[in-house]
Amino acid sequence: MSEILEVVVIGAGMFGAAAAKHLSRSGARALVIGPAEPEAGAPASRHAFGAYFDEARITRRLGWDPVWGTTDSRSLERFRDIEAESGIGFFHECGSLVLLARSIAHRTDAIVAQCAVEGIELDRLSEPALRAALPALGILPISGGVEGLLERKQAGYLNPRRLVQAQLSLAQAAGARLLRAAVTMVGKDADGTWQISIQDGDTTSTVHAHRILIAAGAFTNHNNVLPAGTRLALHAFSEPNLLFEVSDSQLEQLRHVPPVVTVDPDDLGDANLSLYLVPPVQYPDGKWYMRIGPGMQPYVEELRTVNDMVDWYARQEPTARQTASLTRMMNLLVPALEPVSVRFSGCIIEKTPSRYPYIGHLNGDPTITVAVGGNGHGARGSDEIGRLAARVLCGETWDSSIPQETFTPLLQKDEHVGERPGFLKPPFGLC
Ligand SMILES: Cc1cc2nc3c(=O)[nH]c(=O)nc-3n(C[C@H](O)[C@H](O)[C@H](O)COP(=O)(O)OP(=O)(O)OC[C@H]3O[C@@H](n4cnc5c(N)ncnc54)[C@H](O)[C@@H]3O)c2cc1C
Incomplete structure (x- = not known):
């Protein structure tokens, strides 16, 4: 078998890029896999969509509730440092x-x-x-x-494209590798090693890893990036x-x-x-x-x-x-x-039924962590969400003032065919 990587991060968007930086800084050797933003007018792909393909995402510390207020504040307090360290400006304090x-x-x-x-x-x-x-x-x-x-x-x-660019450049400076490709399948070998199938244009390949972090945004349930039979309530x-x-x-x-x-x-x-x-x-x-x-x-x-x-x-x-x-x-x-x-x-x-992002292991397995569920306003808290996901993946102590269970990933038990979810009634909270 080829080399077994320490950590593979699936998705190089807002959560994946932030997590990759924090993982690398804590000493984990991470491979980040995610397609680049497609050229305007290029055919749509289920792998290349990202919610950060824009010039502005609203950011503030004030939250609709203490959970979002805390993730947003902790991230925002680090924006100027991220800009200074990466040399990439993204925050407009207006x-x-x-x-x-x-x-x-x-x-x-x-x-x-x-x-x-x-x-x-x-x-x-x-x-x-x-x-x-x-x-x-x-x-x-x-x-x-x-x-x-x-x-x-x-x-x-904040400019989300530039924030992702800044996070990825800091991750790479700390030792992460970035592969511009899509993951097409994830499965676990009998010996507990993760097997990750990759597609890069017409070329397919497989890498193996001890631990994986899934941060594939809105397409997480649809791109075979979760183990077979697992579906998040998303x-x-x-x-x-x-x-x-x-x-x-x-x-x-x-x-x-x-x-x-x-x-x-x-x-x-x-x-x-x-x-x-x-x-x-x-x-x-x-x-x-x-x-x-x-x-x-x-x-x-x-x-x-x-x-x-x-x-x-x-x-x-x-x-x-x-x-x-x-x-x-x-x-x-x-x-x-x-x-x-x-x-x-x-x-x-x-959207998640909890209204909060999912940051945690799946099915109690410490080798697989998810960071997903921006709920329409995950950009501003992304650095803190990525940091917490990196700590969970590395088995480090939870150090947020928000209880860890708040972010426990919820699984979808049955095929979702029902009406509009009841948790989406006004007031919708703050975008
Ligand atoms: C119109 C709009 C307005 C918004 N406004 C705000 C705002 O004002 N403030 C705010 O804080 N947030 C806002 N958000 C939300 C914010 O942009 C998202 O919450 C945030 O981008 C979520 O980050 P993510 O990493 O979960 O997903 P994304 O940023 O979408 O990243 C997911 C990544 O996973 C990759 N991926 C998918 N499948 C695969 C695969 N099979 N293999 C490898 N990679 C894969 C994708 O290519 C993508 O790059 C807005 C979102 C939208 C759509």
């Missing part, structure tokens, strides 16, 4: 605004209290104060009114975004708008106003776009099969319902915006 319905003020009180414990500075803004502080923003017609939590420091957005959804091109004349007025996330607790179907807004960001085509995305309104549809997922990713075509809702929300939130053009960008998010 603040972050969360708009919450006043009807859930008890929830807002809890967030504010948690922020006080964490030392996160916030301004709690009434509607008049919001109008005065951010005149470019409209006040959303959420029943009972809204209030805002404005985090001015250590919040903004639901994939179409995530539609509209990008509104900002004219040169409006750029100055709008570029100071912070990223915005809203929480509308009313179960109004498509009319629910939960959303996220990314301020003007320059894309590879040289143009500046404001990007808007939904909460978990019903038009964010579940993608049940791998064909549905590949098709959604390849077609890049929104439904009429998605376009209508996102356009309405943009008009309400940034009423002055006169876009030069509007284009669509479709991505996939995956």
Whole structure:
């Protein structure tokens, strides 16, 4: 048999790249396997999809609950170090605004209290104060009114492509090897060694490893990267975004708008106003776009099969319902915006019934660990999620203030054919 590798990381996206860095720094010799981002217009592949193929992901320390608040804060505290060590900038500290319905003020009180414990500075803004502080923003017609939590420091957005690039370069500097290929099968030999089949273009090969870490994002259940018969409780959804091109004349007025996330607790179907807004960001085509995305309104549809997922990713075509809702929300939130053009960008998010990422062994086997389940907002906490996954894989003591069981991977017992999962009711939490 060929050499048996110490660790193989499957997936070189946000969680896999972070985990690979932390593993390598703790002395493990890791091989990271994952395809590169496909060229624009290249045929879609079930292996090459990544939820980080974009220029901006909202980042802040304030969390909907202490779990996400902690993973996000621990990561964000290290962003400047990652930039300095890798020489790759990715963090734009332009603040972050969360708009919450006043009807859930008890929830807002809890967030504010948690922020006080964490030392996160916030301004709690009434509607008049919001109008005065951010005149470019409209006040959303959420029943009972809204209030805002404005985090001015250590919040903004990150460039996920550049963060992944930074993490992979640091992993390689610490001794990891990166193989730009796809894993097509994972199985365990009789002697307990993992056998990993790899496809690189037309070439197939096999490597062997003592331990594996699976971080294949939304496609984890579909790409044979889990042992045969194992399926995680993980639901994939179409995530539609509209990008509104900002004219040169409006750029100055709008570029100071912070990223915005809203929480509308009313179960109004498509009319629910939960959303996220990314301020003007320059894309590879040289143009500046404001990007808007939904909460978990019903038009964010579940993608049940791998064909549905590949098709959604390849077609890049929104439904009429998605376009209508996102356009309405943009008009309400940034009423002055006169876009030069509007284009669509479709991505996939995956949700876990626990609402938290899965970080842990599968089936009690210490040789296999998963790091998956960003729940639509895993980018900002990815460095901490990767760090915890690396510790679990290496058998090191759990050192987070969040109990380890919070992240225990849940298996899907039966073939999922039911209706929309019940845990996806408003309020959806913070994107
Ligand atoms: C439209 C959109 C907006 C978002 N906005 C935010 C935001 O504002 N803030 C935030 O924090 N998060 C946001 N997110 C979520 C965030 O991007 C994801 O949670 C994060 O990328 C998840 O990381 P991951 O490593 O689990 O998956 P990914 O980043 O998708 O990486 C998975 C990797 O696994 C690889 N892979 C798959 N199959 C195989 C295989 N068989 N072999 C080898 N490799 C394989 C893929 O190629 C991919 O590179 C958003 C996501 C979307 C789609």
